[in-house]
Amino acid sequence: MATLFEKIIARQIPATIVYEDDETLAFRDIHPAAPVHILVVPKKPIENITAASAEDINLLGKCLLVCRTVAEMEGLTDYRVVTNNGAGVGQSVFHLHFHVLGGRSFMWPPG
Ligand code: AMP
DSSP states (O other): OOOHHHHHHTTSSOOOEEEEOSSEEEEEOSSOSSSEEEEEEESSOOOSTTTOOGGGHHHHHHHHHHHHHHHHHTTOSSOEEEOOOSGGGTOOSSSOOEEEEESSOOOSSOO
16 A cells, blocks of 8 residues: 555655655655754655665665755755654654754754
8 A cells, every 4th residue: 555655656645746746755744843854755665774775775875865855945054854764763654754953953862
């Protein structure tokens, strides 16, 4: 069954898309945890980092550079990039995604 993010990629459900190329999509998180909260996803349906394979190496790097691109588009110089890998650490959508968060200060380590 298609995940929520596959449906967003396929334009079956709406999202506020801020960036797209042939391999990735970026859209605003529906429940923002910061003034800027964008999700960067590969169009390829990879569940998470654990499920990625060696052939995904360029795609994973591409996703990180897209995180930088959207941060720059939002005027951010300082920002956090997070991926929750597994339900035990908060992954709720099982399509790999990178949260790009900025516009406020953050604690380290995260709670
Ligand atoms: P995670 O918990 O790391 O799997 O992150 C999933 C994220 O998807 C959460 O931050 C949700 O707020 C976000 N989310 C859920 N539904 C939507 C949606 N329809 N459009 C945009 N973001 C969503």
